[in-house]
Amino acid sequence: MTERAEAVVVGLGAAGGIIAQQLTAVGVRVLAFDKGPMHTPEEFRFKHDEVRYYSRGMLVPQLSTDPVTWRPDEITRSRLLPWATGVLGNSEPLHLPPSIGPGGGTLHWGGASWRHRQSDFTMKSLIVERFGADALPADSTMVDWPLGYSDLEPYYDKVEWELGVSGVAGNVGGTRSPEGNPVEEPRQRGYPMPALRRAAADDRFREACRRLGYQAFQQPAAIASVPYKSLSPCVSCGFCHGYLCHVDAKQSSRVTSVAAAMATGNLDVRTSSRVFRVNRDETGTRVKGVSYFDAEGQAHDVDADLVVLGCYALENSRLLLASDINANGEVGQHFMTHSFGWCNAVMPEYTNPFMASLVAASVVDELNGELVPDNNEGVMWGSVITSIPGDVQPIEAAHNLPPDLPQWGKVFKDWFAENYRRLFGIHNQIPSFPSRRYYVDLDPDVRDSFGQPALRITHDWAQHDVAALRYFEKLKRSICDEMGALQFWTEPLPPPYHLSTHEVGTHRMGENPSTSVVDVFGESHECPGLYVLGGGQFPTLSGYNPTETIQALAYLAADHMVEKA
Amino acid sequence: MSVTEPAATACDIAAVERPSPSQVDGWAFLSPEEARTIEALAERIMPGEPGSPGARDAKVVRYIDGALNEASQDLQTSYRSGIDDLNSRCLSEQGQVFAELGEALQDQILRDLGGTASSSVPGADPKVGHSLRTFFAIVREHTLQGMFCDPEYGGNYELAGWRLVGFPGAQWGYGPDHIREGFDSMLIPFKTLADLRREHPLTESPQAGEGS
Numbered sequence: 001m002t003e004r005a006e007a008v009v010v011g012l013g014a015a016g017g018i019i020a021q022q023l024t025a026v027g028v029r030v031l032a033f034d035k036g037p038m039h040t041p042e043e044f045r046f047k048h049d050e051v052r053y054y055s056r057g058m059l060v061p062q063l064s065t066d067p068v069t070w071r072p073d074e075i076t077r078s079r080l081l082p083w084a085t086g087v088l089g090n091s092e093p094l095h096l097p098p099s100i101g102p103g104g105g106t107l108h109w110g111g112a113s114w115r116h117r118q119s120d121f122t123m124k125s126l127i128v129e130r131f132g133a134d135a136l137p138a139d140s141t142m143v144d145w146p147l148g149y150s151d152l153e154p155y156y157d158k159v160e161w162e163l164g165v166s167g168v169a170g171n172v173g174g175t176r177s178p179e180g181n182p183v184e185e186p187r188q189r190g191y192p193m194p195a196l197r198r199a200a201a202d203d204r205f206r207e208a209c210r211r212l213g214y215q216a217f218q219q220p221a222a223i224a225s226v227p228y229k230s231l232s233p234c235v236s237c238g239f240c241h242g243y244l245c246h247v248d249a250k251q252s253s254r255v256t257s258v259a260a261a262m263a264t265g266n267l268d269v270r271t272s273s274r275v276f277r278v279n280r281d282e283t284g285t286r287v288k289g290v291s292y293f294d295a296e297g298q299a300h301d302v303d304a305d306l307v308v309l310g311c312y313a314l315e316n317s318r319l320l321l322a323s324d325i326n327a328n329g330e331v332g333q334h335f336m337t338h339s340f341g342w343c344n345a346v347m348p349e350y351t352n353p354f355m356a357s358l359v360a361a362s363v364v365d366e367l368n369g370e371l372v373p374d375n376n377e378g379v380m381w382g383s384v385i386t387s388i389p390g391d392v393q394p395i396e397a398a399h400n401l402p403p404d405l406p407q408w409g410k411v412f413k414d415w416f417a418e419n420y421r422r423l424f425g426i427h428n429q430i431p432s433f434p435s436r437r438y439y440v441d442l443d444p445d446v447r448d449s450f451g452q453p454a455l456r457i458t459h460d461w462a463q464h465d466v467a468a469l470r471y472f473e474k475l476k477r478s479i480c481d482e483m484g485a486l487q488f489w490t491e492p493l494p495p496p497y498h499l500s501t502h503e504v505g506t507h508r509m510g511e512n513p514s515t516s517v518v519d520v521f522g523e524s525h526e527c528p529g530l531y532v533l534g535g536g537q538f539p540t541l542s543g544y545n546p547t548e549t550i551q552a553l554a555y556l557a558a559d560h561m562v563e564k565a
Numbered sequence: 566m567s568v569t570e571p572a573a574t575a576c577d578i579a580a581v582e583r584p585s586p587s588q589v590d591g592w593a594f595l596s597p598e599e600a601r602t603i604e605a606l607a608e609r610i611m612p613g614e615p616g617s618p619g620a621r622d623a624k625v626v627r628y629i630d631g632a633l634n635e636a637s638q639d640l641q642t643s644y645r646s647g648i649d650d651l652n653s654r655c656l657s658e659q660g661q662v663f664a665e666l667g668e669a670l671q672d673q674i675l676r677d678l679g680g681t682a683s684s685s686v687p688g689a690d691p692k693v694g695h696s697l698r699t700f701f702a703i704v705r706e707h708t709l710q711g712m713f714c715d716p717e718y719g720g721n722y723e724l725a726g727w728r729l730v731g732f733p734g735a736q737w738g739y740g741p742d743h744i745r746e747g748f749d750s751m752l753i754p755f756k757t758l759a760d761l762r763r764e765h766p767l768t769e770s771p772q773a774g775e776g777s
Contacts, residue, residue, distance in 0.1 A: 041767055042767060045761075045765065045767060046735075046758055046761055046762055048715070048734075048735035048736070048758060048761060049715055049735075049758060050713065050714070050715075051710050051714045051715065051718055055710050056636055087699060087702045087703045087706055088637060088640070088703060088706050088707070197741065197744060198744075199744060200744050200745050200746040200747075200748065201746050203746075204746065234738075235737060235738025235739070236738050236739045236740075236744060237736055237737060237738045237739070238736070238739065239735075246737075247738075349746045349747040350731075350746065350747050350748060350749065350750070351746065352743070352744070352745075352746075352748060352750055354732055354733070354750075355739040355743060355744050356739065356744060393713075393732070394709075394712075394713040394726070394727070394730055394732050395709050395710060395713050398709045398713075407705065408609065408610040408611075408675070408705055409609065409610070409612065409672065410612050410614075412610075412611075413611050413612065413617070413619065413729075414617070416729075416730060417617065417729045417730050417731075420730040420731060420732065421730065421731045421732075421750060
């Protein structure tokens with residue numbers, strides 16, 4: 001007798017957690033699967049371990065058990081992510097798929113929490129209007145979103161007030177606040193929590209921006225600054241991005257929506273369980289349930305009329321492909337990600353970059369998106385410029401040293417001893433453009449230990465990425481100069497990585513079932529009853545971190561599910 | 566934590582295994598000779614001098630030995646053959662194994678490897694196999710980890726690595742008095758995971774107050 005569930009949720013991250021909470025709140029019994037373990041109170045409390053979480057990436061899926069391959073183009077043979085297979089195996093957990101276990105990516109995320117602006121929903125139209133129909137490459141697959149800011153505004157509000165976001169509003173109902181974002185879209189009310197304390201040198205960044213004519217403001221953060229619902233205030237421990245939170249300040253679905261769902265008694269969570277197939281009924285037109293491997297590796301089926309995939313754009317896409325739910329060929333297409341243009345500098349005073357969280361930072365938003373000024377460099381869409389004042393531990397810092405510095409010996413050691421405490425950084429988030437050339441599919445050769453096909457990423461940085469990186473590098477350099485930087489260096493341009501934890505597009509939303517995978521509510525066109533949620537829903541990528549929009553879309557999807565039930 | 570669930574499955578118990586007390590005096594994986602070689606190699610990567618601790622002071626080799634016995638078991642062969650290759654090279658060029666050579670000669674050997682860069686680096690000996698260069702890169706990465714790990718991993722002995730760079734370690738949090746430009750972090754009592762476990766045991770509520 002096959003097990004039956006009222007609703008199945010796969011992945012309890014940003015989106016899955018919200019669905020679990022919304023469904024259980026109205027009495028639906030939800031069976032949730034997560035590939036990772038239920039992290040223990042001990043792991044949360046004593047998380048200050050750079051070797052465990054940075055060097056060994058113990059929160060993220062290891063390539064040895066969850067292989068992902070990459071190639072720059074269709075001619076080159078794919079291989080296991082080369083930027084993440086360092087000499088010791090996994091390296092740079094930021095540039096791997098996000099953490100697993102209930103909480104998902106929100107277990108370890110920095111917590112930058114942004115709304116799109118209206119322009120982010122009409123990127124295609126705005127670019128064509130400003131630069132002409134021929135501005136985008138012939139193989140561009142860029143389209144506008146089928147919804148806009150006013151559709152999502154109530155859901156953004158819900159994310160910020162239900163789950164908790166701290167910050168300073170820039171535009172409440174049309175009234176501008178000089179402390180907030182000067183280009184913010186109007187919002188019905190401000191943030192429920194005041195801004196976080198920023199690390200030491202961030203005021204120097206703000207002053208430099210001001211002198212250069214930019215208004216830097218507090219980055220909105222999914223981190224509590226005061227007690228708020230299930231969250232406790234941040235203590236600025238400096239082990240933030242990439243780490244669990246030891247005081248429940250970080251707005252992780254684990255301590256917000258998943259905890260609330262569990263409290264109803266309607267949520268059954270199966271951890272270390274990997275769903276490997278979504279099943280359809282005999283007619284092939286409706287979802288029937290899922291098949292999964294339990295913690296011992298035994299395969300089971302579960303039947304359900306409602307299945308929600310929330311295991312990240314990449315894994316969602318891999319599952320759909322492995323389940324052969326891709327009649328129109330759109331699954332896996334339109335792969336987009338961010339390049340960051342990480343840059344670092346040495347400041348004249350101690351910056352103490354190991355205090356405070358990464359996202360307690362300042363942002364210049366006036367050159368983002370369509371606001372990027374006219375230029376001769378081919379930049380058609382801009383980016384945020386965000387400070388990195390804190391959250392830098394020694395081993396990670398040692399991975400981001402000036403390229404001309406000797407890599408070992410006395411000069412290396414003395415430089416690091418002298419300058420670790422003076423480090424400061426700035427980054428962008430340059431969105432890549434969707435194209436027929438860049439997509440994900442199933443690797444024909446590589447399989448995981450369960451015999452499941454690995455995801456293969458076909459992506460390379462394109463002309464616009466390079467142009468935008470170059471354009472913004474000059475700006476970051478000038479800000480650092482204005483700050484009094486003694487040294488300045490950047491990561492390679494373009495960068496060696498092709499994952500940023502901000503992958504989107506690969507199961508995009510649309511009103512036309514032949515050119516999209518899901519509708520505006522995240523429901524599969526091809527397989528009713530199946531919802532595919534997350535960044536994969538995005539038709540385009542903005543200069544902002546995607547999570548708050550993912551969460552807003554999940555609340556929208558949940559409303560729709562509950563209505564239909 | 567508001568959510569409690571027993572960590573019941575084999576996958577859940579992915580805890581780090583720390584060297585047991587019985588392994589403190591002996592070596593978990595390396596032979597004493599191999600340990601001598603690695604200690605000398607790590608010391609060239611992070612050389613110590615009076616007032617400025619290096620890899621030997623931080624007992625980086627203890628970290629590496631522990632790592633090879635747990636998280637980096639897949640590198641055991643790389644280490645064995647890397648040490649052999651390095652010593653063969655030293656014997657044929659200088660008549661002694663690496664650990665017996667003076668520091669200047671050791672540095673010269675490592676410079677001839679081209680450090681951790683590719684063979685296109687000026688000065689790199691093109692006859693040096695890729696594997697020896699990779700071995701050096703592995704040891705370099707392990708040395709960074711062994712310098713700056715929490716001391717319960719065996720390295721960063723007496724917080725030598727953290728004191729070198731001014732990183733106060735596993736702090737519960739920082740307060741407004743600390744989070745100031747120019748503040749000297751050496752004024753804060755440095756903390757380890759063991760300190761955190763002792764000072765903030767799980768029996769107390771999450772909000773134990775700000776600062777160290």
